[in-house]
Amino acid sequence: MKKKILLVDDEETLRWALHEALSEEGFDIENTNDSVKALAFARKTKYDLVISDLKMPIMGGLQLISEIKKQNPDTKAIIITAYGSIEAVIEAMHLGVLDFITKPFKIEHIKSVIYRVLNDSEIPDHNSNVSRGKGTENKGSQIENVDPYKQTNACFIAKGGTGTANQIFYDFVEMGKLKAFLFGSISSEVDEKYLDIMIRTGFRYMSKTGKSPAVLLKEINSYLCKNIVKRFPVTLFCAILDEQKQTLHYSPHGEDITCFLSLPNKEVKLLESLPYPLNMFPGIAISESDVSFVPKSKLVLIRSSTLSKSLRNGMVTLGRFKDAISDGSAKSCEDLAKDIKLQIEGLDELIAEEKDGAVIVLNIESGNEALWEEEMTIAMPLSNYSEVLEQFEKRLSPVVVNDYRRREIVTSVNEAVLNAASFAYPENKKGEVFLKFSKLGDELIVEVSDRGCGFDIQNYVEPDVGLYRDLTKKSGRGIFIMKQLMDRVMIQSSKEMGTMVHMAKRVICNEN
Numbered sequence: 001m002k003k004k005i006l007l008v009d010d011e012e013t014l015r016w017a018l019h020e021a022l023s024e025e026g027f028d029i030e031n032t033n034d035s036v037k038a039l040a041f042a043r044k045t046k047y048d049l050v051i052s053d054l055k056m057p058i059m060g061g062l063q064l065i066s067e068i069k070k071q072n073p074d075t076k077a078i079i080i081t082a083y084g085s086i087e088a089v090i091e092a093m094h095l096g097v098l099d100f101i102t103k104p105f106k107i108e109h110i111k112s113v114i115y116r117v118l119n120d121s122e123i124p125d126h127n128s129n130v131s132r133g134k135g136t137e138n139k140g141s142q143i144e145n146v147d148p149y150k151q152t153n154a155c156f157i158a159k160g161g162t163g164t165a166n167q168i169f170y171d172f173v174e175m176g177k178l179k180a181f182l183f184g185s186i187s188s189e190v191d192e193k194y195l196d197i198m199i200r201t202g203f204r205y206m207s208k209t210g211k212s213p214a215v216l217l218k219e220i221n222s223y224l225c226k227n228i229v230k231r232f233p234v235t236l237f238c239a240i241l242d243e244q245k246q247t248l249h250y251s252p253h254g255e256d257i258t259c260f261l262s263l264p265n266k267e268v269k270l271l272e273s274l275p276y277p278l279n280m281f282p283g284i285a286i287s288e289s290d291v292s293f294v295p296k297s298k299l300v301l302i303r304s305s306t307l308s309k310s311l312r313n314g315m316v317t318l319g320r321f322k323d324a325i326s327d328g329s330a331k332s333c334e335d336l337a338k339d340i341k342l343q344i345e346g347l348d349e350l351i352a353e354e355k356d357g358a359v360i361v362l363n364i365e366s367g368n369e370a371l372w373e374e375e376m377t378i379a380m381p382l383s384n385y386s387e388v389l390e391q392f393e394k395r396l397s398p399v400v401v402n403d404y405r406r407r408e409i410v411t412s413v414n415e416a417v418l419n420a421a422s423f424a425y426p427e428n429k430k431g432e433v434f435l436k437f438s439k440l441g442d443e444l445i446v447e448v449s450d451r452g453c454g455f456d457i458q459n460y461v462e463p464d465v466g467l468y469r470d471l472t473k474k475s476g477r478g479i480f481i482m483k484q485l486m487d488r489v490m491i492q493s494s495k496e497m498g499t500m501v502h503m504a505k506r507v508i509c510n511e512n
Contacts (some may be wrong), residue, residue: 054081159358214288225282233277304357415478424452
């Protein structure tokens with residue numbers, strides 16, 4: 001039997017778009033822009049779900065849902081609004097509203113929320129083959145798939161299905177070229193209903209103001225301490241992803257969370273996590289850090305008291321998990337999350353702790369797909385470098401119109417390759433330097449990587465501009481020139497993996 005949904009919103013375009021989308025899913029939809037008419041409908045028909053705007057003329061969404069539930073207590077409810085606030089969420093939760101969605105939202109997102117609220121575990125096959133809601137479990141490793149935004153291979157949560165795992169939640173908000181991400185956990189023993197929904201709604205509402213991760217967590221913590229009488233620890237990780245600057249600003253709080261950034265060159269960075277949980281002290285200082293990333297990087301968050309304790313007391317070395325995570329660029333988020341989760345379960349058994357861990361893996365990359373890509377390799381040692389420069393010019397000429405900017409890019413790439421020849425392959429050592437050119441939006445991205453001995457970037461000192469003519473490659477001339485000519489330069493280097501130079505420049509490209 002079709003499930004009946006009553007849709008109430010005075011925004012006509014949105015209302016009919018939802019009506020059409022949900023009808024295609026097989027629901028029986030009734031819609032109106034009048035809350036009084038909606039109440040009259042509800043008196044004649046018993047609906048499985050009411051989706052209502054918060055602010056409407058005559059009678060608001062909360063009052064409407066309250067009146068409907070007096071007649072049919074089993075009717076489920078979702079609020080949608082452009083004016084979400086923590087206070088409204090609290091009132092809505094007391095009425096039994098099961099989710100609170102702020103505008104604008106994606107149709108696919110509200111579909112997934114509706115299926116979860118109506119206790120359907122999957123969206124039909126014509127939409128996706130990815131499980132929804134509580135998801136499906138692998139009986140061997142008891143892994144759950146939670147993907148409320150239908151991001152194919154972009155995000156995966158693996159957590160235990162034993163019933164002792166902490167309540168895990170996450171949320172994701174797009175703000176132009178910025179993306180805000182929230183990951184949190186609350187003890188399963190906490191009897192505060194819908195607390196995760198309150199936190200997520202506050203996060204969505206406040207993140208649209210463009211505040212930093214530290215400020216967002218500070219305001220969430222202030223609200224929790226003020227309104228939740230009972231004190232219990234809340235673990236939260238908040239991050240702002242700046243695609244333009246390729247920087248991740250983050251603030252993690254909680255003694256049970258471990259954070260990694262997995263880069264495509266198999267380098268792994270441990271992100272510092274503050275051990276102090278939230279909702280314990282209202283005046284706690286909340287700090288923030290930032291880290292550079294490149295496309296195809298992955299953010300790995302592990303919520304495990306066993307792992308965090310073992311790392312702190314030295315019972316487990318960081319290398320054990322770095323080795324597992326460093327292979328992540330070749331794996332999907334799902335495979336990587338499951339592999340790490342299995343390692344945590346093995347650690348739990350070794351230390352005889354209960355299995356309370358959860359792992360979330362999130363792809364970090366620009367939402368824009370490359371419009372153009374070219375790759376090439378240069379054999380070391382260099383034999384005929386004039387041919388190499390001709391190759392750079394040949395590849396870039398069809399794409400970069402402006403001669404001056406093209407020469408700046410060629411010069412910068414030239415310096416990167418010469419540095420590789422000087423530092424990575426000394427004394428005629430044989431090898432290869434790999435180059436990748438790609439166009440993303442109005443930017444040209446160049447990646448130059450060697451597999452040599454690595455450049456000592458930690459001890460690099462910016463050269464004196466006054467001595468420019470006397471600079472040699474060994475004093476950092478190449479890096480200096482790249483930074484002068486390109487809009488953005490990032491260098492990753494280690495003895496194990498060699499050096500990778502990432503450069504970006506805004507360009508004017510041919511229309512065709």
